[in-house]
Amino acid sequence: QKEVEQNSGPLSVPEGAIASLNCTYSDRGSQSFFWYRQYSGKSPELIMSIYSNGDKEDGRFTAQLNKASQYVSLLIRDSQPSDSATYLCAVPNSGGYQKVTFGTGTKLQVIP
Amino acid sequence: ETGVTQTPRHLVMGMTNKKSLKCEQHLGHNAMYWYKQSAKKPLELMFVYNFKEQTENNSVPSRFSPECPNSSHLFLHLHTLQPEDSALYLCASSQGLVTDTQYFGPGTRLTVL
Numbered sequence: 001q002k003e004v005e006q007n008s009g010p011l012s013v014p015e016g017a018i019a020s021l022n023c024t025y026s027d028r029g030s031q032s033f034f035w036y037r038q039y040s041g042k043s044p045e046l047i048m049s050i051y052s053n054g055d056k057e058d059g060r061f062t063a064q065l066n067k068a069s070q071y072v073s074l075l076i077r078d079s080q081p082s083d084s085a086t087y088l089c090a091v092p093n094s095g096g097y098q099k100v101t102f103g104t105g106t107k108l109q110v111i112p
Numbered sequence: 113e114t115g116v117t118q119t120p121r122h123l124v125m126g127m128t129n130k131k132s133l134k135c136e137q138h139l140g141h142n143a144m145y146w147y148k149q150s151a152k153k154p155l156e157l158m159f160v161y162n163f164k165e166q167t168e169n170n171s172v173p174s175r176f177s178p179e180c181p182n183s184s185h186l187f188l189h190l191h192t193l194q195p196e197d198s199a200l201y202l203c204a205s206s207q208g209l210v211t212d213t214q215y216f217g218p219g220t221r222l223t224v225l
Contacts, residue, residue, distance in 0.1 A: 004154070032211040043202055043216035044155070045114070051211075088155070092210040098143070098167050100210065102155040 004091050006103035014111050019076040021087050021106050026070065029094025033065060033072045036088040038105065044088055048074065079110045115139040116217035118203050124223045125193065133188040133220050135203030141215075142208035144186040146178060149200040149219070161186060162208055193224045 003026040013019045025033075032051045036044035050056045050063040050072065062075040072091075076083055086105040093099045115138045125131050137144060146158040160168035161180040175197075177189040186203055202219045206212040 008152075034213065043114075043219050045216070046213050049213060090214075098160050098162060098210045099157055099170070100214065101157075104152070104154045 004089055004101045004103040006089050006106045009107040010109050012109045013079050017079050019079045021074040023072045023089030025091045027094055030091045034090040035074045038086045081110045081112050084110050114215040116215050118217035118220050122221045126225050130191040135186040137205040141205040143206045145204040146188050147202040195224050198224045
C-alpha cells in the first residue's frame with residue numbers, strides 16, 4: 001500500500017510569516033510530486049509540481065524535494081489570510097499503475 | 113472554473129434510491145477519474161478511465177457503477193447506498209499519464225439517509 005503522510009494541523013502562522021508544509025511518501029519509485037490547495041467546500045486545485053531533487057520556486061511558493069529521504073515540502077512566503085486552506089500532497093504511484101495517492105492534507109490558518 | 117463540470121452539486125437520497133452523478137470535461141483530456149472525499153480521510157481513488165477504458169477499480173463496492181461513454185463524459189451510477197457513503201464525490205481529468213496534472217470538478221455533495 002502506497003502511503004503519503006502529512007501532519008493534519010492546523011498549522012497557524014501570522015500574516016507575513018513563512019508557512020512550511022511537509023509530506024513524506026513510501027513509494028521509492030515515485031518520480032513526480034504535486035501540491036494541491038483546497039479551500040473549504042471547494043475542490044482541489046494544483047499549486048505546484050516538482051520532479052527533480054532540490055527547490056522549485058513559483059512566486060511566493062517554493063516546493064522542495066529530497067528523493068533520498070522521500071520527503072517533499074511546500075514553503076509559502078509572506079503568508080496571506082487568503083492562503084488559509086488545506087494543502088494536499090499527491091504522489092503518483094510507480095509501477096505502471098494509473099493511480100495518485102493523496103495525503104490527508106495539512107490545514108493552514110494564516111492569522112491577520 | 114477548471115473546465116470540469118459536475119452535476120448535481122448536491123444530492124440527498126434514500127438507501128433504496130437509484131441516482132447518477134455526471135461529469136463532463138472540456139479540456140480535451142483522455143483520462144477521467146472518480147474520487148471520494150470523506151471527512152478526516154485522504155482523497156480515495158475509486159475509478160480511472162483512460163480513452164474510455166477502465167484502467168483502475170480501487171476495490172469499490174458494486175453499489176457504485178461507473179460509465180464512460182466517451183472521453184469527455186463520465187457517470188457514476190448509485191444504487192442501494194449506505195449512510196457511510198455520504199461524502200463529496202469528485203471527478204477529475206488529465207491528459208492521461210499518471211504524472212499529468214489532474215483538474216478537479218466542483219464535486220457532488222452526497223447525503224444518504
